[in-house]
Amino acid sequence: MLSRLEKLIGNNNIQKIKKTTVMVIGIGGVGGYTVEALVRSGIENIIIIDHDIVDITNKNRQIIALDSTLGRKKVEVMKERILDINSNCKVTPVDIFLEKQNTEEIILKYHPDYVVDACDTIATKKEIIKTCLYHNICFISSMGTGNKLDPSQLKIVDIRKTNYDPLAKILRKWIREEKIKDKIPVLWSSELPIKIQDRIPGSTSFVPSSAGLLIASYLIKSIIKTSH
Numbered sequence: 001m002l003s004r005l006e007k008l009i010g011n012n013n014i015q016k017i018k019k020t021t022v023m024v025i026g027i028g029g030v031g032g033y034t035v036e037a038l039v040r041s042g043i044e045n046i047i048i049i050d051h052d053i054v055d056i057t058n059k060n061r062q063i064i065a066l067d068s069t070l071g072r073k074k075v076e077v078m079k080e081r082i083l084d085i086n087s088n089c090k091v092t093p094v095d096i097f098l099e100k101q102n103t104e105e106i107i108l109k110y111h112p113d114y115v116v117d118a119c120d121t122i123a124t125k126k127e128i129i130k131t132c133l134y135h136n137i138c139f140i141s142s143m144g145t146g147n148k149l150d151p152s153q154l155k156i157v158d159i160r161k162t163n164y165d166p167l168a169k170i171l172r173k174w175i176r177e178e179k180i181k182d183k184i185p186v187l188w189s190s191e192l193p194i195k196i197q198d199r200i201p202g203s204t205s206f207v208p209s210s211a212g213l214l215i216a217s218y219l220i221k222s223i224i225k226t227s228h
Contacts, residue, residue, distance in 0.1 A: 020113045022113065028062055048094065064078050108135065116215055117142060143165045143167050145203070146201025150191045155189075156214060
């Protein structure tokens, strides 16, 4: 399965990837593609966290959203897909909504080497960042991909270098107030969001998916540079 990737990075790095445990929080447009790419890159230990079901409005951007999966729990659908790609994977689906009260407990329960924050809730994002920094867990957090059309403007930077992103603005303010000095890697777009007359953001098939693939690339490159 991984013979083409092995040509690029060698068997030793393939083994590192297989031994790494990744937790992905949020299996939506960004998180679903992150999981897909990680599994196809050799990750065999993965925890997927989401409390949502597949909805018809997900079909334009979420890899697990099909007519056949509508109404089903996202973590169960994603688990089936992962095992259909690689039956050797150890998949832990966690059907729970992470919030301030349970985030640290859940993350520490599963001992991930890496955490991907692809959730939509600001309070949860703050708790993920705090937990990962305090316990020295590698992580990356996705900022907003809604109301944007240009995937070429996506990039991974420290959050302090972001702009034009309402979600990142809130988190930057919080980081200053908390006097957090550590680097906080985020996936962010420099594209100005399109203004729409609706609180629910618009979305495309190509911006969230590109964000998920960039996050997966970031993790795989991090893993092969680090021994666990």
